[in-house]
Amino acid sequence: MPVTRHIPESTIRRISHYLRALEILESQEATTVSSEELAQRGGTTAAQVRKDLSHFGSFGKRGLGYSVAELADRLRDILGLKCRWRVVLVGAGRIGSALFEYPYFVQRGYDCVAVLDSDPEKIGMSWGPVRIRPVEELELVISSLKGDIVILAVPPEAAQDLADRAVEAGVRAILNFAPVQLRVPAEVHVTYVNLVLELEALSFAITQAGSRT
Amino acid sequence: MPVTRHIPESTIRRISHYLRALEILESQEATTVSSEELAQRGGTTAAQVRKDLSHFGSFGKRGLGYSVAELADRLRDILGLKCRWRVVLVGAGRIGSALFEYPYFVQRGYDCVAVLDSDPEKIGMSWGPVRIRPVEELELVISSLKGDIVILAVPPEAAQDLADRAVEAGVRAILNFAPVQLRVPAEVHVTYVNLVLELEALSFAITQAGSRT
DNA sequence: CCTAGATTGTGACTAATTTCACAAGCGACT
DNA sequence: AGTCGCTTGTGAAATTAGTCACAATCTAGG
Ligand SMILES: NC(=O)c1ccc[n+]([C@@H]2O[C@H](COP(=O)([O-])OP(=O)(O)OC[C@H]3O[C@@H](n4cnc5c(N)ncnc54)[C@H](O)[C@@H]3O)[C@@H](O)[C@H]2O)c1
Ligand SMILES: NC(=O)c1ccc[n+]([C@@H]2O[C@H](COP(=O)([O-])OP(=O)(O)OC[C@H]3O[C@@H](n4cnc5c(N)ncnc54)[C@H](O)[C@@H]3O)[C@@H](O)[C@H]2O)c1
Numbered sequence: 001m002p003v004t005r006h007i008p009e010s011t012i013r014r015i016s017h018y019l020r021a022l023e024i025l026e027s028q029e030a031t032t033v034s035s036e037e038l039a040q041r042g043g044t045t046a047a048q049v050r051k052d053l054s055h056f057g058s059f060g061k062r063g064l065g066y067s068v069a070e071l072a073d074r075l076r077d078i079l080g081l082k083c084r085w086r087v088v089l090v091g092a093g094r095i096g097s098a099l100f101e102y103p104y105f106v107q108r109g110y111d112c113v114a115v116l117d118s119d120p121e122k123i124g125m126s127w128g129p130v131r132i133r134p135v136e137e138l139e140l141v142i143s144s145l146k147g148d149i150v151i152l153a154v155p156p157e158a159a160q161d162l163a164d165r166a167v168e169a170g171v172r173a174i175l176n177f178a179p180v181q182l183r184v185p186a187e188v189h190v191t192y193v194n195l196v197l198e199l200e201a202l203s204f205a206i207t208q209a210g211s212r213t
Numbered sequence: 214m215p216v217t218r219h220i221p222e223s224t225i226r227r228i229s230h231y232l233r234a235l236e237i238l239e240s241q242e243a244t245t246v247s248s249e250e251l252a253q254r255g256g257t258t259a260a261q262v263r264k265d266l267s268h269f270g271s272f273g274k275r276g277l278g279y280s281v282a283e284l285a286d287r288l289r290d291i292l293g294l295k296c297r298w299r300v301v302l303v304g305a306g307r308i309g310s311a312l313f314e315y316p317y318f319v320q321r322g323y324d325c326v327a328v329l330d331s332d333p334e335k336i337g338m339s340w341g342p343v344r345i346r347p348v349e350e351l352e353l354v355i356s357s358l359k360g361d362i363v364i365l366a367v368p369p370e371a372a373q374d375l376a377d378r379a380v381e382a383g384v385r386a387i388l389n390f391a392p393v394q395l396r397v398p399a400e401v402h403v404t405y406v407n408l409v410l411e412l413e414a415l416s417f418a419i420t421q422a423g424s425r426t
Numbered sequence: 427c428c429t430a431g432a433t434t435g436t437g438a439c440t441a442a443t444t445t446c447a448c449a450a451g452c453g454a455c456t
Numbered sequence: 457a458g459t460c461g462c463t464t465g466t467g468a469a470a471t472t473a474g475t476c477a478c479a480a481t482c483t484a485g486g
Pocket of ligand 1: 090091092093094095096116117118119122135152153154155156158162177178179194195196311312313314315
């Protein structure tokens, strides 16, 4: 891999898409794929695919395309999917339980090592092999189970405080479902899932399209 | 509102954030706000806030800032939140039910007018006032209930087919939770929620940061 | 009425990202 | 070995997004 310069966020997103496309191709027992085909499946252009990949090295064979298995392997490496990640889930509500039961995360290397909540009715319940713990144990859980990633699926009022505590306990990555902007030190990475925002993007687009003259 | 040129997607996202910030300010009974303050709450810079707003007109008073109530009103207008949207939810599984029960959608103007599924065990069940219908009724529901937005919370294999049917029935906007890129005509708007992708962005970032020399 | 202090709106500049275009490289076939 | 068809990798060009700096303009207060 070449010297790691800054890689655009959008490139990473597309790399994820390419990997998913490659996995489908793998299951169909395709052995090679062209940038053109990857582009179609990933919803972009062939030139973009090649540019994205060129940030990390050159993995293809001219005249032939990319080896499906080899490229998939390289992309997993790039995305950090060669190891398993320990995820701590905070908030055992609707979103939390949907995530917990989603099998694809485990398949991709994300193991939910602990679930925490503040609701006395939920604490102590068992979700499969995992028992829901009181949220007071957050720091303990992160340090003792070596949590890498915290998922916040809690009400917006609670999110910042929990983020602070998680960061303090050493977590470097947070996935936040609460519709608030978290304030964290620069070395901590946060991604957001904000469903209302997605709907608003849609209603803006429809309104806009309709009112165009 | 000035002639509607192309507005960056990222501007729309930020506008959503500003609106959320303004609603919090409204509840705290603030009457005016500066671009600087909005920027802090929205996680961006003051210049960006002003640039974003300038795409749509000029809403502030120099020397004073923006009227909280007035700006919120204008942003709701821009985002198309002045009317109620009729949402058709396809897939009454884990994600579907979490969405259905989320009160903030209704508060923001998105009403779930129908829920559909293909599972005979689920069809006929009542979710509050809504009865789960067979997915065969998709076209009927969209046209008779005038659905504006379809949410796809179904397995990836089913998503493209359902999207095609929804588009055929006249839907102009789709929110897709299935991890596949949908192929739709250009006039149809699609947004994606892809949780695995968010986690992958995080594991990339952590891996990257660690290996930096 | 006039000045001081604050904050917007915007055009020029800078940075980032995407698209383009094509030389270079590979395999297959003769 | 030589040629042909195809596809990558990549610098350069074009486009798009974001930052900066400041004139314009508002309120408040004397
Ligand atoms: N449900 C949705 O469809 C949806 C959509 C968009 C955004 N969200 C956001 O996702 C977050 C979770 O939503 P949800 O629908 O799962 O909510 P929920 O109310 O179903 O679950 C929240 C859980 O967090 C727990 N909790 C509250 N305070 C806590 C604390 N301090 N520490 C630990 N746990 C705490 C609660 O006991 C509850 O179990 C919210 O911020 C919500 O705004 C949800
Ligand atoms: N649960 C998660 O945390 C999560 C995370 C990321 C992505 N997703 C994606 O979201 C989608 C939904 O996930 P889920 O966890 O809710 O799945 P789920 O299995 O709980 O629910 C899917 C629902 O869709 C229904 N369905 C299947 N085929 C259908 C069809 N042709 N027409 C109508 N309904 C049909 C099923 O009966 C089921 O009720 C999937 O594409 C999944 O990959 C889920």
